[in-house]
Amino acid sequence: MQTVSEIADAILDREGGYVNDPDDPGGATNHGVTVHTLRRLGLDLDGDGDVDAADVRRLSRRRAKDIFIQHYFHVPGISGLPSVLHATVFDMQVNAGANAVKILQRLVSRMGFPTVADGRIGPKTRAAVRSATAAAPLHIADAYGIERRNYYYALADGRVASRKYVRRADGGKGGWIRRAEAFISPRYHLSDADHAARTRSWS
Numbered sequence: 001m002q003t004v005s006e007i008a009d010a011i012l013d014r015e016g017g018y019v020n021d022p023d024d025p026g027g028a029t030n031h032g033v034t035v036h037t038l039r040r041l042g043l044d045l046d047g048d049g050d051v052d053a054a055d056v057r058r059l060s061r062r063r064a065k066d067i068f069i070q071h072y073f074h075v076p077g078i079s080g081l082p083s084v085l086h087a088t089v090f091d092m093q094v095n096a097g098a099n100a101v102k103i104l105q106r107l108v109s110r111m112g113f114p115t116v117a118d119g120r121i122g123p124k125t126r127a128a129v130r131s132a133t134a135a136a137p138l139h140i141a142d143a144y145g146i147e148r149r150n151y152y153y154a155l156a157d158g159r160v161a162s163r164k165y166v167r168r169a170d171g172g173k174g175g176w177i178r179r180a181e182a183f184i185s186p187r188y189h190l191s192d193a194d195h196a197a198r199t200r201s202w203s
Contacts, residue, residue: 004079007087008068011094014179018057023161028053031064032094041067068094076101077121082133084141088183092148095179101125103147108132111143145184152176153198160202167199 002010015032026034038059039051045058072093073079073086078101081089085104092100098119105117105125113128113135133140156166156176166174173181173195181189190198 001083002087004069004073004086004090005065007090008065008073010087011068011091012061012065014091014182015094020053020056023164028056030056030059031061033059033064033067037067037071041071077126080121080126081129082140084133084137085129085144088141088144088148091179091183095176096151099151103151104129104144107144107147111135141183142185142188145180146188149177149180149184149190152180156199156202163199163202167195167202171196171199 012031015029018028018030020028026036028035033056035051035053035056038045038055042051043055043059044051045055048054068090073090076093076098078086078089078093081104089100089104092103100119101121102117102119105115105119105128108125108128108131109115109117111132113131115125115128136143152166156163164174165176167177168174172192173190177190177195
């Protein structure tokens with residue numbers, strides 16, 4: 001099983017360096033950390049009295065890793081989930097914030113272990129997730145990864161600007177889908193034909 005440090009390093013590798021894509025609601029981002037996160041944490045890295053894209057550019061990988069582990073793993077309570085879910089939920093928390101936990105809460109509720117989909121990991125959610133994991137220990141991570149993939153498709157259904165993250169210009173799987181499938185067993189990956197069929201209505 002990966003350590004939290006190893007999981008964070010893998011997330012950093014996936015996130016890459018500085019980008020400021022106008023189609024990304026996260027705004028300026030470096031190592032996966034957005035300008036909104038730096039503002040929330042009050043990190044004025046260049047000392048000019050505000051937090052903006054210039055501060056994002058200054059963010060080091062080491063500091064981004066510390067932010068991830070503290071504010072996207074420990075603070076949300078992902079550390080209290082079964083270890084089989086740590087990597088995928090942590091990765092999704094970085095990518096989609098509280099939606100990561102809401103997806104998990106909805107999943108375990110459908111499995112028969114009801115909990116409120118509020119994006120918070122409290123005692124009831126921990127208990128529901130533990131029960132769901134005990135019921136399907138070999139499948140819970142795959143099930144969550146598939147729900148992640150469904151979330152991305154649904155998001156792109158409703159937001160045209162997000163479709164480029166789901167479907168490449170050549171029609172292949174975009175970065176979001178490949179990211180979700182990195183946490184899904186190969187036997188549950190969508191074929192290229194399935195992906196094309198899922199996104200055909202966007203043409």
